[in-house]
Amino acid sequence: MPLRFAEPAEGAYHFPLTIRHLLDGVVTKAGDQQIVYRDSGSYGYRDLVNRIGKLASLLNGLGAEQGQTVAVLDWDSNRYLEAYFAVPMMGAVLQMVNIRMTPAQIAYTLEKADAQILLVHRDFFPVIEEILPSLPQIKACVAIMDGGGDDLPSWAAGEYEQLAAAASPDYPFVDFDENALATIFFTTGTTGNPKGVCFSHRQLVLHTLAAAGSFGASSASPGLGVGDVYMPLTPMFHVHAWGLPYVATMLGLKQVYPGRYEPDMICHLRRQHGVTYSHCVPTVLRMVIDGARASDVDLGGWKMTIGGSALTAALCAEALALGMDVGTGYGMSETCPFIAKAARRTDEQWTDDDAQVTALSATTITVPLVSMQIVDDAMTPQPHDGLSRGELVLRAPWLTPCYLGDAKASDDLWRGGWLHTQDIATIDSEGRLSIRDRLKDVIKTGGEWLDSVQLEELVAMAAGVEEASVIAVPDEKWGERPLAVVVPKAGASLSLDIINDPLDRSISKGELPRYARLDRIEIIDRLPRTSVGKIDKKALRSRFA
Incomplete structure (x- = not known):
């Protein structure tokens, strides 16, 4: 018979995993630690x-109640950080x-979520004025x-800072069910209306703890921990800015918020406040590198996790050469998002720079509490040998349970009791995950499969290429053929032979089949x-197919 707890003490506290408890102890350990917004000032954790x-208090005064939705449109x-906590x-x-x-x-998502109170930055007043009549x-x-001196719009109940100044700081926060809904946002797929993705308090707290553990207590790279200065470069509207504002606040780190992304401001904040850790998509990393070169800002020691789309070997190598500590992260809107991140091997295991890159x-290890498999169409698990491919399916305590109001899409997402990522992947014997392609982006030519991600990686290595995407286009003879759509570097002249050069080298080594060689490119x-x-591959397919 399994052992059971003795009768709990009458006064024993039942500790719910709610967002409020992420603040426990933070004032004691970091009361004077600063939270900075652009050049507009700062305040400590007590504030x-x-x-x-x-x-x-001010939201409650406007009629906000438990279970109601409060929507934010801000940089x-x-x-935004205050809303991350106060609203849930x-x-x-x-x-x-x-x-x-x-x-x-935007109007569709506000109606779908039944949003009843809006917090709106002045940059988005025109949008709200356009859609408010349709949102009774x-x-x-x-x-x-945000420092602007314009008059308040007629539809506003007041200005954020003025209303907050007049409100009481002593709101009576109480415990409630940890499974209560905490957040909602909408994904922007390439077809149909945006899908609502939602998460509970329990899920967000567990995600925060697992992410903190992965960054600080393993070989995951780059790390985030006590002593770091944190600046998000992933929009706070996108999957909780990857959940890391919750991690940074729980740890009591100095936080720097850049507002609208402007290269000069980002580089200025990096230099002024000694920012040590950020996260972003590859496009923003590219922007940061270019901005730093233009303003002579040293990037050495800046740690960045890169996600959202593939971090090319060329961009990774460029960042490492500048002294940055970069590594990829894996996740999606439906996964809250962190599932896996890059892991640093010891120098002895890295035989050369290419192995490090x-x-x-290109590889990640899972964060704690994540189970993963690669499966075929019949949900049969495939070997973890680094070669066998299948769709990546997941289980973790923070995966979204459904799409809001879309039962069919929810059932498809959770077919067979696993969350389906629609990513084709391999897993090796050490548990290292490599994403090979999206199911919808795999190229089938002459009955054989080609990975668009692998081809993009090679095309990006061609001389004079700034960016590249590879898509499938119809072909009468082969069914589909790969097409490379490339953006040249300034002053570069590109040709089919130049683009095919790294592919030819890979073919000669036996790393790529001969039918992967491109017979068409488009320069944009x-x-x-x-x-x-x-990168919007649907738009590219529509344009070039």
């Missing part, structure tokens, strides 16, 4: 806790609005003037991207 209480800021801590639901969506899409459920809007840009000025910075 943060007070401002969280004030925000909850990365201390205000009072039992309401935080909707992080993707400000890069069209006004019609909205009962109050708070204007974020491969380890940091800029690759189209989705609202979260990923």
Whole structure:
């Protein structure tokens, strides 16, 4: 018979895993640690806790109740950080609005989430003025003037800082069910309306603890821990800025929020505040490197986790050469997002620079509490030999349980009791995960499969290539053929032979089949991207197929 607890003491505290408890002890250990917003000032963690209480009080005064949705349209800021805590801590639901969506899409997501109170930065006043008439459920809007001197819009109940200054910091936060909904945001797929993804308090707390453990207590690279200065470069509307504001706040780190992403401001904040850790998509890393060169900012020692899309070996090597500590992370909107991140091998295991780049840009290990498999169409697990391929499926305590109001898509997501990523992957005997391609992006030519990600990696190595994407296009003879769409570096002249050069070298080594050689390229000025910075392959297929 299994052992059982003795009868608990009458006064024993039942500790719910709610976001409020991420703040436990933070004022004691980091009360004077600073939270910075651009050049607009800073305050300590004592002030943060007070401002969280004030925000909850003002929202309550506007009619916010447990279970209601409060939506935020803002740049990365201390205000957003306050909303990350105050809204779910009072039992309401935080909707992080993707400000890069069209006004019609934003209206759709606000209606779908039943948002009733909006916090709106002045840069997005025109959007709100356009869509408010179609959203009768909205009962109050708070204007974020962010230092602007314009008059308040007629639809605003007041200005954020003024309302917060008049509100009480002593909001009576109480315990409630840890499985209560805490956050919601909407993914921007390439087809159909955005899908609502939601997470509970328990899921967010467990994700925070697992992410902190992975960054600070393993060989994961780069690390994040006590003594770091944190600046997010992933939008706070996108998957909780990868969950790391919660980690940084729980650890009591100095935090720097850049607002709208501007290379000069980012580099200025890096230099002024000694930023040591950030995370971003490859496009932003490219922007940071170019901005630092233009303003003569030293990037040495800056740790960055790169995700959202593949970190090419060329970009990884360039960042390492500048003294940065970079490594890839893996996740998706539905996974909260962290599932795995790069792991640093010892120098003895790295036989050369290429091995180091491969380890940091192309492979990851799972964070704690994650189970993964690669499976075929019948859900049969495939060997973890580094060669066998299958769809990556996952289990973890923080994966979204459903899409809001879309039962069919939810059932497809969780077919067979595992979350389906739609990513083709390999797993080796050491548990290292390598993402090979997306199911929808694999190229089938003459009955054989080619990985678009592998081809993109090689094309990006060609002389004079700034960026590249490889897509499948119809072919009468072979069914499909790969097409490389490339952006040249300034002043570079590209040709099919130049683009094929790294592919030819790979073919001669037996690393790539001969039918992978390109017979067509397209040169464009800029690759189209989705609202979260990923290359929009659907747009490319529509344009070039």
